[in-house]
Amino acid sequence: MTYHIFFLTKSSISSIKSPIGASPCAAMSIECDPGTHRTLEKGRIEMRHPTATYLSGCAIAAMLLPLAGTAFAQDEPAIERPAGDDIVVTARKVAENVQDVPISMTAIGGAALERQSVQSIADVxxxxxxxxxxxxxxxxxxxNLSLRGQRQNDILLTVDPSVGIYVDNLYYPRTMGLRNALVDVARVEVLRGPQGTLYGRNTTGGAMSIxxxxxxxxxxxxxxxxxGNYNAWELIGIANVPLGQDVALRVVAQHREHDGYGENAAGQDLANENSTYLRAKLKAQLGDRITxxxxxxxxxxxxxxxxxxLAGLAPTAIPGGxxxxxVALELGLPLTAEGLTEASGILASYVGGDPYKSGVLGNTSSFFESWSVGLDLNFEITDDISFRSITGYQHLKRANYSDADGTPFDIISAERLTPQDGYFSQEWQVLGxxxxxxxVAGVYMGLESGxxxxxxxxxPMLSAANPSVTDGRVxxxxxxGFGQVTAELATGLRLTAGARYSVDDRQLIVANTTAGLCAVPxxxxxxxxAGGPNSQCPRKFSTTFSDPSWLVSLDYKAxxxxxxxxxxxxxxRTGGWNLRGRNTIEGFSSFNPETVTEYEVGFKSDLFDRMLRLNFAAYYDDYKGIQRSASVATAGGPQTFVNNAASGRIQGFELESTLHLGDFTLSGSTGLTDAKYKxxxxxxxxxxxESFGIPKxxxxxxxxxxxxxxxxxxxxxLDGSYRSKIELVPETPTVSQVTQKAYALVxxxxxYEIKAWDAEVAIFGRNLTDKVYYEIASNLESSIGYNYLITGDPRTFGISFKKKFGGI
Structure with missing residues (x-):
């Protein structure tokens, strides 16, 4: 049996007026049938219907009316109705049913994420x-996130993402360490298309809010x-504690570990995990109007x-460049045609083979640590106007050591350290x-340094230009400033217009060296x-970018x-500075903002007495100043530059549907991203x-x-997903080496719910068909002589047990 559950907010309950002793149904002009509902635990109502389950708004109102003064009525309710998938979202900074929001978006409730065994943002x-x-x-x-073809292909502090990530209204400028953010969540909202006229940062591709x-x-x-298998284990603890009248605390703790999905040539685990996540949330009602x-x-x-x-070697006269x-020098072979041919054959032997065994011999590692704090103040100035202040601070650091060739030879290795000093954000909104x-009108400020x-x-045996050090303070x-207004022109007809103006100051102080000598002109x-009289370390680069964003939409509820x-x-999306340069000023050049103008039409519908939900959106993007990076060989070694050498167009659509047949629910979605460079x-x-490096x-x-x-x-x-062919690194000369064929994951x-224990036991599996696929690749063909791939997760499975205590 499926249930539709709805909770009224404090404001909506208090607005119900009815004579003492009279049913609130009369005030709401809703007819009550006492025979069609029964009271469940925690003030819920169950309605029975041959094909679906419905709300009894009058019964809920009658039951909750005495609680109109309760402090913890949700000002941003996360309401999931599994039979109808009705989720109240705040995509436009007001609480709306997802079906009433005139943009292409997907909202997934916390219960649905749990049913699909979603463990990280990547699973969404x-x-x-x-x-x-x-x-x-x-x-x-x-x-690296891509939405409607807008993609980020680098994670440096100097490059902003094209898809914004928000956790509890705080913008996260870096996409590191977000795997565990989906524990104990109310919902996830994914908004497609340009954002910026309502809140937070400006983005070209969209936003994901948790x-x-x-x-x-x-x-x-x-x-x-x-x-589960791979010795995977996880513990999650959640506690909700009222601390007095109008104050409560919720605490979450999670620890997850698993052995490696693969191993290196020395038998050491690769793609393993050891992570800990803690979160605390304190909410207080400070009087009648401040939360x-x-x-x-x-x-x-x-x-x-x-x-x-190792994906393959550069197809030169002697493959491998x-x-x-x-490799020949490391093996003691002569640099003759015969010696190089032998070395090429040895190197090529590491192409292919067991996808979960890497030829890497040295130790590789990745470490990440972060913490964040936030303060969200909501002040109801009048019944129709409210003020909101959102303050946040985040700090992260990472330490990564990689051996980027998939062989036991010491061809190229790198250490990457990102000690971010912090990201402070302040946002003020006035809604009315x-x-x-x-x-809604507001201002946003974000200050980041690291x-x-x-x-x-x-x-190392071929070149004297080692080590090569990138050292930039960012x-x-x-x-x-932003604002958006929606006008109800007639019954069911709304016009929305919004605008934003952004100013981005970007500064880089760089002190790159080659073999210990300054390599900055x-x-x-x-x-x-390097080290010559024309070099300067450190050297400061700074610039300012600014640009308007805007939106106009018309929607009609027929x-x-x-x-x-x-x-x-x-x-x-703002520009920035290249920081990986060596010896030439080109390597430290700035790249300009990129812009997209998007045209979108769509519809949202609940049909056949709400048994079928069908949503559709089609879009066309005029994409200019596209930021793209490429690795090239220079006198200082291989370097990656970002520039604005492209313009293009992207067109496509999204179709989402849900069908309810009693106790069976079938949901499906498909999307087309047809992206081409002009x-x-x-x-x-x-x-x-070239392709855009995304699935069509x-x-x-x-x-x-x-x-x-x-x-x-x-x-x-049972859940399945499909991705068409992906050229993982389109700029690779031999692109076939880094092309992932179309694949599906199941x-x-x-x-099983144990009502007597208020518990649930489950068995789960991911990638049940044990599909081998490659998730990402890198192009070193032009600069070093080969490309490499990174293998995706294999089949995993396990069992879980969850026990609840009290009113969690």
Missing amino acids: QQQVPNLFLQESASEPQAL YSNDPTDQMGASVEASY ATVSGSYQRGSNNGPIVK NAVAE KTGILQW REYSPSVAL RNNTYA KGGYASTI APGILTYAKIARGY RFLTATGDRSH WTAGLSGRYVVPLESGDLAFQ NGRIS
Whole structure:
């Protein structure tokens, strides 16, 4: 049996007026049938229907009316109705049913995430069309995000993401260490298309917002333990504690470990995990009109690095280029045709083979640690106007050592250290309703500073330019003002307009060296010799970027359950500085912002007495100043530069549907991202033919069947996802070496609810078909002589047990 559950907010309850002793149904003009509902635990109402379950708004209002003064009514309710998938979201800074929001978005409730055994943000992409997440090639605890073809392909402090990540309204500028953010969450909202006229940072691709569960006035706790293959185990503890009238605390602790999914040539684990995550949230009602929420989190994670596989050698006369000469020297072979040919054959022997065994011999590792604090103040100035202040501070550091070739030879290795000094953000919003207008206005400020330090060694026996050290101190300051207004022009017809102006100050103080000698040209010089008179360490670069963003949309609710809309939006992603340069000023050049103007039409519908939900959106993006990076060989070794050498267009659609047939629910989605360059010219030639490095097609399919039993529900869940062919690094000369063919992944879960114990036991599996696929790749073909791949996760499975205590 499925249930639709709805909670009224404090404001909506208090607005119900009825004579003493009269049913609030009369005031709400809703007819009550006492025979169609019954009271459940914690003030819930169950309605029975042959094909679906419905709300009894009058019964809920009657039951909750005496509680209108309760302090912890949700001002941002996360309401999930599993049969109808009705989730109240705050995508537009007001509480709305997801079906009433005139943008393309996917909202997934916390219970749905648990049913799908979602363990990290990367897993969310399997249920969201046109969302593509990859592990970073240089940092296994970071993600590269792509949405509607807008992608970030570097995780440096000097490069901003094209998809914004928010956790409890705080913007996270770096995508590192977010794997554990999905424990004890209320919902995840994924908004597609340019953002920036409502809150936070400006982005071109979209935003992903994660909302954790708020504290409540019910004492309760839960404990969950799981164990699986690869010696995987996890413990999660949650406690909700009222601390007095109008004050409550919610605490979450999680620890997760598993052995490696692969191993290196020395038999050491690769792609293993050891992580800890802590979060606390304190919420207080300060009088009748002020709510304060203080949150804090800490996380720490480490592993031995990813499973690196040699993808192939550069197809030169003797395949392998400079890498082959390095191998020959390490093996003591002469640098003759015969010696190089032998070395090439030995190096090529590491291509292919067991996808979960890497030829890497040395120790590799990744360590990440971060903490954050936030203060969210909400002040109701009047019944129609409120003021909100969101303050946050985040700190992170990472230490990563990689051996980027998949062989036991010492061809190239690097250490990457990112001690971020911190990211401070402050946002003020004023929200209100005046007549037919609903509006929001605000300002945002973000101050970030940190250091990127990376010593690397490339071709140590062949080149004297070692070690090569990238050392940059980064300061990023962002300021913006924004506003958006929605006018109800007629019944069911709304016009929305919004604008934003952003100013981004970018500063880089760089002191890169080659073999211990300064490799930064002085001002006025195009190049230098390392340590020469024309070099300067440190050298400061600074610039300011600014740009407007805007949105105009029109939506019409033709009938209950049917919404159509059209939208035009302009998004902006700021520019920055290149910091990996050596000896030439080109390596320290700035790159400009990129912009996208998007045209979107769509509809949202609940059909056939709410048995079928069908949502559709189609879009066209005019994409300019596209930021792209490429690795090239220079006198100082291989260097990666970001520039704005491209313009393009992206078009596509998203289709999402949900069908309810009694106790069986079937959900599906598909997305098309057809992206092409109009012009892409670089120093290496015309690259307009390249792909965007994303799948053209994405799709997901989920089925859930619930067997109601007297002792508790027995539920079966099966989830599948599909990605079409992906050229993981499109700029690679031999792109076939780094192309992942189309593949599908299948996950499953069987759970049994034990009502008498208030507990649940489940068995689960991910990648049930044990599909071998490669998640990310790197192009070193032009500079070193080969490409490499990183293997995705194999089949995993396990069992979990969850026990609840009290009103959690």
